[in-house]
Amino acid sequence: MEVVIVEDAAAGGALVAEAVARLLARRPDALIGVATGSTPLPVYEALAAMARRGEADFSRARIAQLDEYAGLPPGHPECYRSVLARQVLEPLGIPADSFLGPDGSADDPAAACAAYERALAAAGGVDLQLLGIGTDGHIGFNEPCSSLSSRTRLKTLTERTRADNARFFGGDPGRVPRHVLTQGVGTILDARHLVLLATGEAKAQAVAATVEGPLTARCPSSALQLHPHATVVADEAAASRLELAAYFRSAFAAKPAWQGI
Numbered sequence: 001m002e003v004v005i006v007e008d009a010a011a012g013g014a015l016v017a018e019a020v021a022r023l024l025a026r027r028p029d030a031l032i033g034v035a036t037g038s039t040p041l042p043v044y045e046a047l048a049a050m051a052r053r054g055e056a057d058f059s060r061a062r063i064a065q066l067d068e069y070a071g072l073p074p075g076h077p078e079c080y081r082s083v084l085a086r087q088v089l090e091p092l093g094i095p096a097d098s099f100l101g102p103d104g105s106a107d108d109p110a111a112a113c114a115a116y117e118r119a120l121a122a123a124g125g126v127d128l129q130l131l132g133i134g135t136d137g138h139i140g141f142n143e144p145c146s147s148l149s150s151r152t153r154l155k156t157l158t159e160r161t162r163a164d165n166a167r168f169f170g171g172d173p174g175r176v177p178r179h180v181l182t183q184g185v186g187t188i189l190d191a192r193h194l195v196l197l198a199t200g201e202a203k204a205q206a207v208a209a210t211v212e213g214p215l216t217a218r219c220p221s222s223a224l225q226l227h228p229h230a231t232v233v234a235d236e237a238a239a240s241r242l243e244l245a246a247y248f249r250s251a252f253a254a255k256p257a258w259q260g261i
């Protein structure tokens with residue numbers, strides 16, 4: 001696993017956006033897995049700035065959703081499909097039919113999850129999966145003790161995650177859906193490159209557990225240790241509990257710039 005410690009969220013956003021742009025230069029129709037939450041916003045802002053300056057071409061890019069709330073009506077402003085349309089598709093000019101995601105309003109969630117797994121496989125798999133991290137180490141919505149080989153399925157959120165996400169629902173955890181559809185940990189591990197971005201002191205413990213802790217379903221993000229190409233990008237605050245920070249800094253500093261992450 002590569003760990004890159006950056007000064008702040010903006011620097012992390014720029015670094016990850018650069019990796020996405022390099023991928024698209026190599027493979028214009030790359031399938032990019034996107035995450036929701038506050039953390040990836042600097043990435044999307046940096047990508048939108050590249051699009052405005054004509055530095056990257058997103059016209060053939062394809063986008064895949066990581067997870068979705070269950071039971072919100074289609075078009076609800078906080079369903080992740082709507083959020084990603086606002087934050088990614090529209091600013092980058094990516095057509096809606098290039099957007100894959102699980103149907104959170106389906107009457108049969110298990111069938112919707114299986115259909116999403118088939119769609120991802122038919123699309124050739126995710127080239128680069130952008131991940132955030134929950135304060136409890138969840139990736140996607142794989143809460144602690146999710147199977148490390150899980151596939152896309154219905155999950156129940158912890159009260160901690162509902163409280164963390166209440167800010168998007170008028171501050172009321174009770175309005176955050178209890179159930180979600182999420183790519184499984186095994187599904188996430190199928191992506192060719194995993195890029196986990198973490199910013200802020202609240203993520204420091206989860207980042208340390210991901211990178212230096214034991215491989216355990218108790219901390220689903222520790223599954224990144226199994227992936228042959230996983231990059232953790234953490235700002236100074238999120239990296240503050242890493243015991244091997246000095247090593248990670250020197251390894252990245254010695255890396256040739258052309259190599260990217």
Ligand SMILES: N[C@@H]1[C@@H](O)[C@H](O)[C@@H](COP(=O)(O)O)O[C@@H]1O
Nearest residue numbers: 035036037038039132133134140
């Ligand atoms: N399902 C999303 C995750 O994909 C995201 O990583 C997490 C952290 O969000 P934030 O980046 O806002 O801290 O929030 C939600 O639970």
